[in-house]
Amino acid sequence: xxxxxxxxxxxxxxxxxxxxxxxxxxxxxxxxxxxLGAGGPRQVAAVLSREGGSVAxxxxxxxxxxxxESLRAxxxxxxxxxxxxxxxxxxxxxxxxxxxxxxxxSDPSAGIxx
DNA sequence: GTTATGACTATGG
DNA sequence: GCCATAGCCATAA
Numbered sequence: 001x002x003x004x005x006x007x008x009x010x011x012x013x014x015x016x017x018x019x020x021x022x023x024x025x026x027x028x029x030x031x032x033x034x035x036l037g038a039g040g041p042r043q044v045a046a047v048l049s050r051e052g053g054s055v056a057x058x059x060x061x062x063x064x065x066x067x068x069e070s071l072r073a074x075x076x077x078x079x080x081x082x083x084x085x086x087x088x089x090x091x092x093x094x095x096x097x098x099x100x101x102x103x104x105x106s107d108p109s110a111g112i113x114x
Numbered sequence: 115g116t117t118a119t120g121a122c123t124a125t126g127g
Numbered sequence: 128g129c130c131a132t133a134g135c136c137a138t139a140a
C-alpha cells in the first residue's frame with residue numbers, strides 16, 4: 001500500500017540516521033544514502049538544506065572530508081568542540097572520524113593506526 | 115513532459 | 128594531490 005508522502009518519510013529517515021551519529025564522528029552524504037538504501041547523496045544534502053537547522057548537520061560531510069565554504073567555518077567550531085579528528089589542512093580525517101552504524105559492533109579506529 | 119537546480123561522487127588528466 | 132568533466136537522483140517550475 002503506497003503512501004501519499006513518502007518524501008516526508010525519507011526526510012525523517014535521514015534525520016534519524018544523523019541523530020544516530022555520536023559526537024566526534026561524521027558520515028558522508030553517499031554513505032547515509034547507502035545506509036538508507038534509497039535516493040542518493042544529493043537527496044541527503046537537499047534534506048539538510050531544508051531541515052539542517054534541526055540536526056547536527058556538521059556531522060554530515062562530503063566524501064572528501066570537506067564542506068562548502070559557507071559551512072566550513074561554522075562546522076570547524078563544532079569539530080573543535082566535539083573533538084572530531086581533523087587534518088592539518090582543516091579537513092576532517094575520514095579514516096578516523098567516519099562513522100558506520102553497521103560497524104558500531106567493532107572498533108574502526110583499531111586497525112587504522114600508522 | 116521537459117528543463118533547470120542542488121550542502122554530491124567518481125573518474126581522468 | 129589538485130582541477131575539470133560526466134553521471135546520478137529527486138524536487139520544483
